[in-house]
Amino acid sequence: MPDVFESPKLAHPYVRVHNDALSLHFENECIQSLMSCQNPDGLEIPYTRTMMVFLLAKPNPDHILMIGLGGGSLAKFCHKHLPNTHITVVEINPDVIALRNLFKVPDDDDRFRVVLADGADFVRDAKTNFDVILVDGFDEKGQSAQLTTREFYEDCYRLLQSKGILVANLDNEHPAHILFLKRALKTFKNCAVELQVPERSNSILFACKDVPITSRWMSLSWTLNAHTSDARDQLKDEFQRILGILGTLEALTDLS
Structure with a gap:
């Protein structure tokens, strides 16, 4: 039976x-x-x-869907560093969109x-396919409930091209965090990993349609060389950390 939620009250x-x-805030100090x-x-x-981890697998995607502005x-x-990519951003709160000029x-x-x-x-009704879907939907209460359901993950899976990437920002401290994670893993047939964000209470879900997540088909030099020096400077250290995590997970899997 589908999860049912009341329409969220927008802060x-x-x-x-x-x-x-x-800085942008809602009702709390976060x-x-x-x-x-x-x-x-x-x-x-x-x-x-x-969240930019998807570039390790898709340095130049054709179309990105972002949920949460x-x-x-x-x-x-x-928009700046992927000049050949089409970007669709979906935002539920009109007051957030009203601030777009202030935030450039x-x-x-x-x-x-x-x-x-x-x-x-949007993902339930959309007909367009995407190479990458980024989910960063939070409100004053934290992670948006309607973006954690089985139906939502299944709709994202349907919209992704073959070997498409889903990246989602998750709240580690949410009491149902493990349940949300299991829903995503089941939908993506365990072709996913959870990446902890250093010194933060959130983690990033990195899932791929049809193929397992592995560092063996990722290249740091190839990815970074496809982009500007500004992008490389911002992403290099984090991408090295992520590839190290993936390599460790793969080594443990090989030993098991």
């Missing part, structure tokens, strides 16, 4: 100024997004760099658009 976001940075005014396209919060960190980075989110054009919709509804 009003607010912005704080910190010297040369802007920073939802952080932007340096000197480098508005930069990935300032560690988990956003972890926030301050637009991932959207801006991908690009205007809609032929390859970039922001859609006002519930991410779960």
Whole structure:
């Protein structure tokens, strides 16, 4: 039986100024997004760099779906550093979208658009296929419930191209975290890994359609050389850490 949720009550976001940075918040003190005014396209919060892990498998995807806009960190980075990629961003909260100019989110054009919709509804009804789906849907209560259901993961799986990648930001401290993780693993037939974010209470789910996650078909040099020096500087250390984790997991699997 499908999970049933009431329509979420949308909190009003607010912005704080910190010297040369802007941060996005809801009702609690937790920073939802952080932007340096000197480098508005930069990935300032560690988990956003972890979410770019998909580049190790797909350095130049044709079409990315992002669920959750926030301050637009991932959207801006991908728009700048993936110039041949079409990007669709789905955001449920109109007040968040209203802040897009303040956070320097690009205007809609032929390859970039922001859609006002519930991410779960969007993937249920969408007909377009995507190479990558990024899920970063949080509100004032934490992880959005409708983005953790079995149906949601199945819809994401259906929309992905063969060997497509799902990357999702998860809340480790959510009481149902293990349940949410099991749903994703079952949908993706265990072709997934959970990557812990250093010194944070969240982790990143990295799942692939049809093929197992393995560092054996990833190349750090190939991935980084496909992008600008700015992108390389921001991602190199995190990508090295992730490849080390994957290599360790594979070695343990080989020994078992």
